[in-house]
Amino acid sequence: MKYLLPLFFQRQDTELNLMNLQNIGAKVFRYRGQIPALLLLLILPVVCFFPCPISTLLGDIYALKLLSFSFILSGVFYRTYAVGFRFDHSSGRNRHNQVAQHLNITDAYSMSQHPLYFSNGLLWMGILLVLDNCLAFCIGCCYYIVLSSVIIRTETVFLDNTFGEEYRQWKKKRPAFLPNPMKYKRGAKRFNWMRVFATEYPSWVSIIASVLALHILKNSIESNTFSFGKGDLQLVVVGLVVGFSGRFYKYIVVRKWLKKSI
Numbered sequence: 001m002k003y004l005l006p007l008f009f010q011r012q013d014t015e016l017n018l019m020n021l022q023n024i025g026a027k028v029f030r031y032r033g034q035i036p037a038l039l040l041l042l043i044l045p046v047v048c049f050f051p052c053p054i055s056t057l058l059g060d061i062y063a064l065k066l067l068s069f070s071f072i073l074s075g076v077f078y079r080t081y082a083v084g085f086r087f088d089h090s091s092g093r094n095r096h097n098q099v100a101q102h103l104n105i106t107d108a109y110s111m112s113q114h115p116l117y118f119s120n121g122l123l124w125m126g127i128l129l130v131l132d133n134c135l136a137f138c139i140g141c142c143y144y145i146v147l148s149s150v151i152i153r154t155e156t157v158f159l160d161n162t163f164g165e166e167y168r169q170w171k172k173k174r175p176a177f178l179p180n181p182m183k184y185k186r187g188a189k190r191f192n193w194m195r196v197f198a199t200e201y202p203s204w205v206s207i208i209a210s211v212l213a214l215h216i217l218k219n220s221i222e223s224n225t226f227s228f229g230k231g232d233l234q235l236v237v238v239g240l241v242v243g244f245s246g247r248f249y250k251y252i253v254v255r256k257w258l259k260k261s262i
Contacts, residue, residue: 013237039143040213043136048221052134064132071126072207079119082108084191100105103163105170106187114155117148123207130214150190151174153218161162198262199253208239 055064086147087102108115121144128140159167174183212235219227254260 019119035147036143039140040217042139042143043131043133044217046136046139047131047133047217050133050135053132054129054134054137055132055188057134061132064129066128068129071122071129072211073117073126075122075126076204076207078108078122079116079203080196080200082115083118083135084193084196085187085189087189088195103159103170105168106185106189108179110174110185111181111183113174113176114148114152115179117152118179120144120148121177127207127214129211130211194254194260195262197246198250201242201250205239205243205246208235208242211235212239 040260055061059062085107086104090102090104124144125137125141128137131137156171174180212232215235216226216228216232219229220252250262254262
């Protein structure tokens with residue numbers, strides 16, 4: 001399969017249709033951090049009225065927690081790997097428009113065209129497993145496929161216009177989503193820990209906040225009353241520590257003291 005969702009990647013019959021699709025993709029790209037919150041509106045009724053626990057299929061709740069943690073950890077590690085080796089001013093956290101001064105073609109980007117969206121997919125699956133609901137998990141995965149497909153289409157057109165034949169030749173030899181280790185090519189760049197710590201902490205905070213929100217939602221529905229336990233409080237503390245320490249490191253240590261641009 002060349003792309004995640006063929007509907008969004010087929011050639012358009014008219015230039016107007018293509019422009020409309022690009023405009024939609026640009027909007028989704030800009031608000032890609034907020035749009036996933038809409039998923040709660042879709043899965044809340046499902047969790048309330050259609051209980052179908054995944055833990056029953058796995059044997060017990062601890063197997064589900066282990067599976068969830070494994071997906072989340074794998075997503076964090078692979079995303080860290082991709083970000084640590086990428087070029088400066090490329091594949092960043094920019095929201096208003098696409099930015100790519102260099103084309104990433106080595107390390108994580110030598111195995112697939114979109115390693116960040118692959119790692120995000122692992123994170124989504126791990127976080128959705130917290131709800132312990134088969135139907136909600138399937139809806140969430142389909143939602144992510146549609147969302148990422150629109151964004152990927154937008155990025156593909158942008159990179160094609162920016163890098164031309166160089167990008168097309170690289171894309172032709174790389175899977176769009178699932179990494180192929182047989183394609184691996186080591187780059188010359190060293191792993192940039194400073195960039196990882198300065199730019200990835202919002203993702204870590206979002207993961208913690210998402211797990212916390214879904215965990216509270218699940219327990220509150222099961223107990224028919226608002227539930228906030230000791231484990232939830234610990235997640236709040238961890239999220240605050242990660243968030244404030246990340247901002248301090250980025251804006252005080254890196255930008256003010258070291259005077260570096262990330």
